[in-house]
Amino acid sequence: MRTLLFSLLYTGALLLRLSAQECVKPDEAMRTRLKNDLIYLADDKLQGRMPGTEGERQAREYIAAAFLKAGLKPAGDKGTFFQAFTFPGEARILPATSLKSNTTTLGLGKDFYPLSFSANATLAKKKLVDVGYGIEAPELAYSDYLPKGKYKGKVFLMKVSSPDGIHPHSKYLKYHDLVSRIAVAISKGAAAVLLYNDDPNAEDPEQRFRKLTPAGIPVVFLTAEGRKRFEGGSSLAYLRVAMEEVAVTGYNVVGMLDHQAPSTVVVGAHYDHLGWGDEGSRHTGDPAIHNGADDNASGTAALMELARYYTSHDLLFNNNYLFVAFSAEEKGLIGSKFMAEHLPVPAARINYMINMDMVGRLDKSKGLAVSGVGTCPTWPEALDIVRCFDWGIKTSESGAGPSDHTSFYLKDIPVLHFFTGTHGDYHKPSDDSDKINYDGLAEVTGYIATMINGLNDKGKLAFTKTQDAPAPTMSRSGLSVTMGIMPDYVFEGEGVKIDGVSENRPAAIAGVKPGDVLLQLGDYKLRDVQSYMQALGGFVKGDKTTLLLRRGQEELLLEVAF
Numbered sequence: 001m002r003t004l005l006f007s008l009l010y011t012g013a014l015l016l017r018l019s020a021q022e023c024v025k026p027d028e029a030m031r032t033r034l035k036n037d038l039i040y041l042a043d044d045k046l047q048g049r050m051p052g053t054e055g056e057r058q059a060r061e062y063i064a065a066a067f068l069k070a071g072l073k074p075a076g077d078k079g080t081f082f083q084a085f086t087f088p089g090e091a092r093i094l095p096a097t098s099l100k101s102n103t104t105t106l107g108l109g110k111d112f113y114p115l116s117f118s119a120n121a122t123l124a125k126k127k128l129v130d131v132g133y134g135i136e137a138p139e140l141a142y143s144d145y146l147p148k149g150k151y152k153g154k155v156f157l158m159k160v161s162s163p164d165g166i167h168p169h170s171k172y173l174k175y176h177d178l179v180s181r182i183a184v185a186i187s188k189g190a191a192a193v194l195l196y197n198d199d200p201n202a203e204d205p206e207q208r209f210r211k212l213t214p215a216g217i218p219v220v221f222l223t224a225e226g227r228k229r230f231e232g233g234s235s236l237a238y239l240r241v242a243m244e245e246v247a248v249t250g251y252n253v254v255g256m257l258d259h260q261a262p263s264t265v266v267v268g269a270h271y272d273h274l275g276w277g278d279e280g281s282r283h284t285g286d287p288a289i290h291n292g293a294d295d296n297a298s299g300t301a302a303l304m305e306l307a308r309y310y311t312s313h314d315l316l317f318n319n320n321y322l323f324v325a326f327s328a329e330e331k332g333l334i335g336s337k338f339m340a341e342h343l344p345v346p347a348a349r350i351n352y353m354i355n356m357d358m359v360g361r362l363d364k365s366k367g368l369a370v371s372g373v374g375t376c377p378t379w380p381e382a383l384d385i386v387r388c389f390d391w392g393i394k395t396s397e398s399g400a401g402p403s404d405h406t407s408f409y410l411k412d413i414p415v416l417h418f419f420t421g422t423h424g425d426y427h428k429p430s431d432d433s434d435k436i437n438y439d440g441l442a443e444v445t446g447y448i449a450t451m452i453n454g455l456n457d458k459g460k461l462a463f464t465k466t467q468d469a470p471a472p473t474m475s476r477s478g479l480s481v482t483m484g485i486m487p488d489y490v491f492e493g494e495g496v497k498i499d500g501v502s503e504n505r506p507a508a509i510a511g512v513k514p515g516d517v518l519l520q521l522g523d524y525k526l527r528d529v530q531s532y533m534q535a536l537g538g539f540v541k542g543d544k545t546t547l548l549l550r551r552g553q554e555e556l557l558l559e560v561a562f
Contacts, residue, residue, distance in 0.1 A: 023388035024309070024449040026442035033308070034301045034445065035438045037066070038360065041271065041297035042433040048290045050275030051328045051335075052089060052248035059271050059300075063253045063325045066304045071311035072255030072323060075344045082251045085338040087328060087490050088210040089248035090278070091116065099220060100237040104229050109207075111226030114241045115195070116209035116530070117179050118219040122240040126155045126191050134158040134181040134193075135172060142172075145188060152189030155236045160221075161199035168538050174523030176538070177531075178205065182215045192218040192239055196227045206530060208279055211492070212245055213527050250327035252335045256344065257310055257321040263351040263460050264320040265452065266413075267306055268336065269299030270329030270357060270404055274427060280330055281427050288429040293436055295426065298360025299418075300325055302445045309449055316456040319351055326404050329357075332489030332529075336404035337499070340411050352376065352414040352461050354448060355405035362420045362440025367392040368447065369419040374466035375399040376414035378458055383416075385450050389443050399466045400486065400502055410486060410500040410514075414461045418448060465503060481539050481562040483507040485518075487529050495519045495550065496532045510547060510560040519555070520548040 040046075040062060046055035064081035068074075076083040097114060099106045106112050129151060132144035142163065145151070158181065162172040175181065178195070185193050197204050205221050218241040222230055250272070256264075273292030277283050281290060291297070307323045310316070322344070328334035343350065362368065373379045374397030383393060399409035405417045420440065425431040455461070484505020491497035495517040501508045512518075518526050522545035524535035539545065539562050547558045 022450075022453075023385065024446040024453070025388070026446045030305060030445070031438055031442040034305055034441050035436075037301040037304055038293060038297045038436060038438075038441070039433045041300055042291040042293035044289050044291065046291075048275035048292060049271060049273045050278055051250035051272050051331065053275060055275070056250070056272060056327065060251050060253050060325070060327070063271060063300065063304060064255075067253065067255035067307055067323065070255075070304075070307045072257055072307055075254040075256040075322060076252070081253050081255055083254050083339065083342070084249055084251050085328075085335065086247050086249050087331060087334045088492075089246040091209055091212055092244050092246050094242035094244065096240055096242040098238065098240050100239075101230050102235045102237045106222075106226050106229055110223065111229055112194075112220050112222050113207050114218070114220045114243060115178075115205050116211065117182060117213050117215040118241050118243070119214040119217055120241050120243060121192075121218045123155070123192055123218065123236065124238050126153065126236045126239075128157055128194075128235055129154045130157045131185065132159060133162055133175075134185055135162060135175045136184050137172060137175055140171060149188075153191050154189070155192045155194060155239070156185050156190045157194050157196065158185065159199070160195050160197045160205065161202040165199060166202040168540055168543065173538065177523070177525055179213075179215055179527065180525065182217070182219055186216050190217055192220075192236070194220055194222055194230070194236075196222040197224070209530060210245070211528055212243060213494075250335055252327055252339050253325040254339070254344065255307060255323045257307075257323070259317045259320050261318055261320050263318075263349050264322050264345050265351050266322045266324060266353040266408065267303060267452075268324040268326055268353065268355050268404055269303040270296050270326040270335065271300040272327045272330055272335070274330055277429070278330070283428050290427065290429050291432050293431050293433040294360040294423070295358045295431060296329070296356075297433070298358060298436060298441055299356035302356050302359055302441065302448070305445050306449060316453060318456050318459075320345070329404055332487070333404055333407050334489055336407035340407040347411055347413070350408070350411075350413050352416070352455075353405055353408040354452065355403055355415065355417045356444075356448070357403040357417065357419060359418055359420050359444045360436040360441050361423055362391070362437050362444055364391040364440070366421060367394055368444060369394050369396070369421060371396040371401055371417045371419070372399045372405060372409065372415040372466075373397055375409060375416075375464055376461045377464060378455070378461050379414070379416060382451050382455055382458075385447065385454065388450055389447060391443075397466045400500065406486060406500070412463050414463050418444065420444065481506075481536055481541055481543070483512075483536070483560065483562075485512065487532065489529060491517075493517065494527055496526050496529055506560050506562055510558045511556075512547070512549065512558070513551065515551070517550040518547065519550055520546075521560075522546060
């Protein structure tokens with residue numbers, strides 16, 4: 001009897017194992033669910049799912065309801081599906097901010113806007129003085145200030161460019177930094193600075209920012225239209241700058257399929273997007289809702305469908321499965337970073353992480369892109385299931401990239417990122433649900449399920465670092481050089497704190513380590529990530545420069561080559 005019972009149990013277990021490894025072919029019901037989920041998430045009524053908005057709330061509650069209906073257990077805060085985290089939002093410019101010449105009232109946003117290093121203050125009836133570029137360069141025998149000029153208490157008009165323009169080989173390169181020029185202006189007695197741009201090759205200062213770093217006086221930028229309107233006045237009648245930092249609360253949606261197994265697989269996708277065109281938008285017209293159907297309602301729909309699949313096909317007991325819809329990915333992988341640092345299970349028990357970001361535009365002639373293959377020696381074998389579908393895959397080694405798998409790779413966890421390719425609607429209002437290949441989305445979902453099934457009896461996967469990881473936050477920026485770092489986007493101190501360093505990239509070769517705080521790149525002082533990006537724009541491939549950083553209590557000066 002015992003022999004017969006053992007034989008039956010063994011045969012049953014074998015059948016379960018074999019069925020778990022079969023190709024997961026999508027049916028019409030799966031396709032319909034995926035389409036319905038995606039259309040809901042990419043609807044105008046959710047207004048682009050920006051973290052901290054009503055649209056994000058509706059999206060997360062929809063996902064949580066799907067997790068609950070599928071049978072997942074809440075794995076967020078206090079027995080809920082939600083894991084809350086805060087991060088700096090876009091600084092708020094208060095309506096009291098205003099600017100008047102002695103003849104004209106200027107429009108906030110259209111004619112002028114305050115900068116991140118402006119102080120909050122009110123001034124009235126101040127004389128103007130034109131200080132050119134506001135540069136004082138004694139080693140170049142150049143100064144925009146007269147030796148006996150009367151500057152104290154006046155408002156300085158200052159150009160953002162330099163005498164020989166803004167480019168990497170300008171001899172005034174070390175004076176391009178506006179904050180340094182504002183410091184000189186303050187030393188001359190400036191009451192405020194009005195910046196303007198008359199150089200078509202120079203960029204206007206950033207109008208959007210998260211952190212306020214007041215330099216001591218009000219600093220505003222006059223747009224081209226604002227400069228024209230201000231020219232008729234000989235003095236400043238009134239200036240008030242009123243801004244405040246804003247803390248935004250985002251929510252990861254977290255559900256667990258708990259088999260009481262020793263290891264846990266993380267399956268994730270971000271559900272946030274750009275709202276009405278937040279930072280990162282490629283749209284140049286009037287504000288419009290960015291629905292993000294492919295980026296990343298597609299990955300979120302696949303995530304919910306995989307949750308349904310694994311709760312209704314409960315065959316794989318060698319792992320637990322943690323399903324996570326991340327928020328604030330578009331803000332710098334903030335939600336996934338928080339999750340990777342606040343996991344509901346010990347990090348050492350995480351087996352691997354699967355990420356789906358932009359999986360809704362499958363072109364069978366091009367196939368599916370899978371990155372992270374170098375993070376585990378098991379991945380090539382696990383991915384060898386293309387015979388299930390009539391399209392192929394393209395793989396890349398790197399474990400770091402501009403999506404949420406990077407946060408787990410930096411914790412030494414094997415990762416795979418699935419992606420169906422770029423397109424002209426990326427980060428534009430035109431990324432809508434009518435552009436999605438729903439049959440392809442269903443097949444990609446089935447492909448991922450088939451791969452996960454095949455890993456059921458592989459045990460705890462080994463992690464390997466990749467050698468060719470690009471800088472994850474730079475790959476969408478259009479910069480000509482990168483350093484290969486992952487900045488900490490929620491660091492509140494001065495400088496740029498490093499979360500991760502990619503091997504064999506300029507930063508790693510120079511000796512930069514995780515935890516370092518970058519303070520200065522060449523002549524560019526680094527106050528935050530924004531100033532770091534601006535500094536990179538001053539270099540081209542082949543350039544060498546110095547890098548000042550703080551490591552613990554020590555400051556180090558390194559040489560970096562791009």
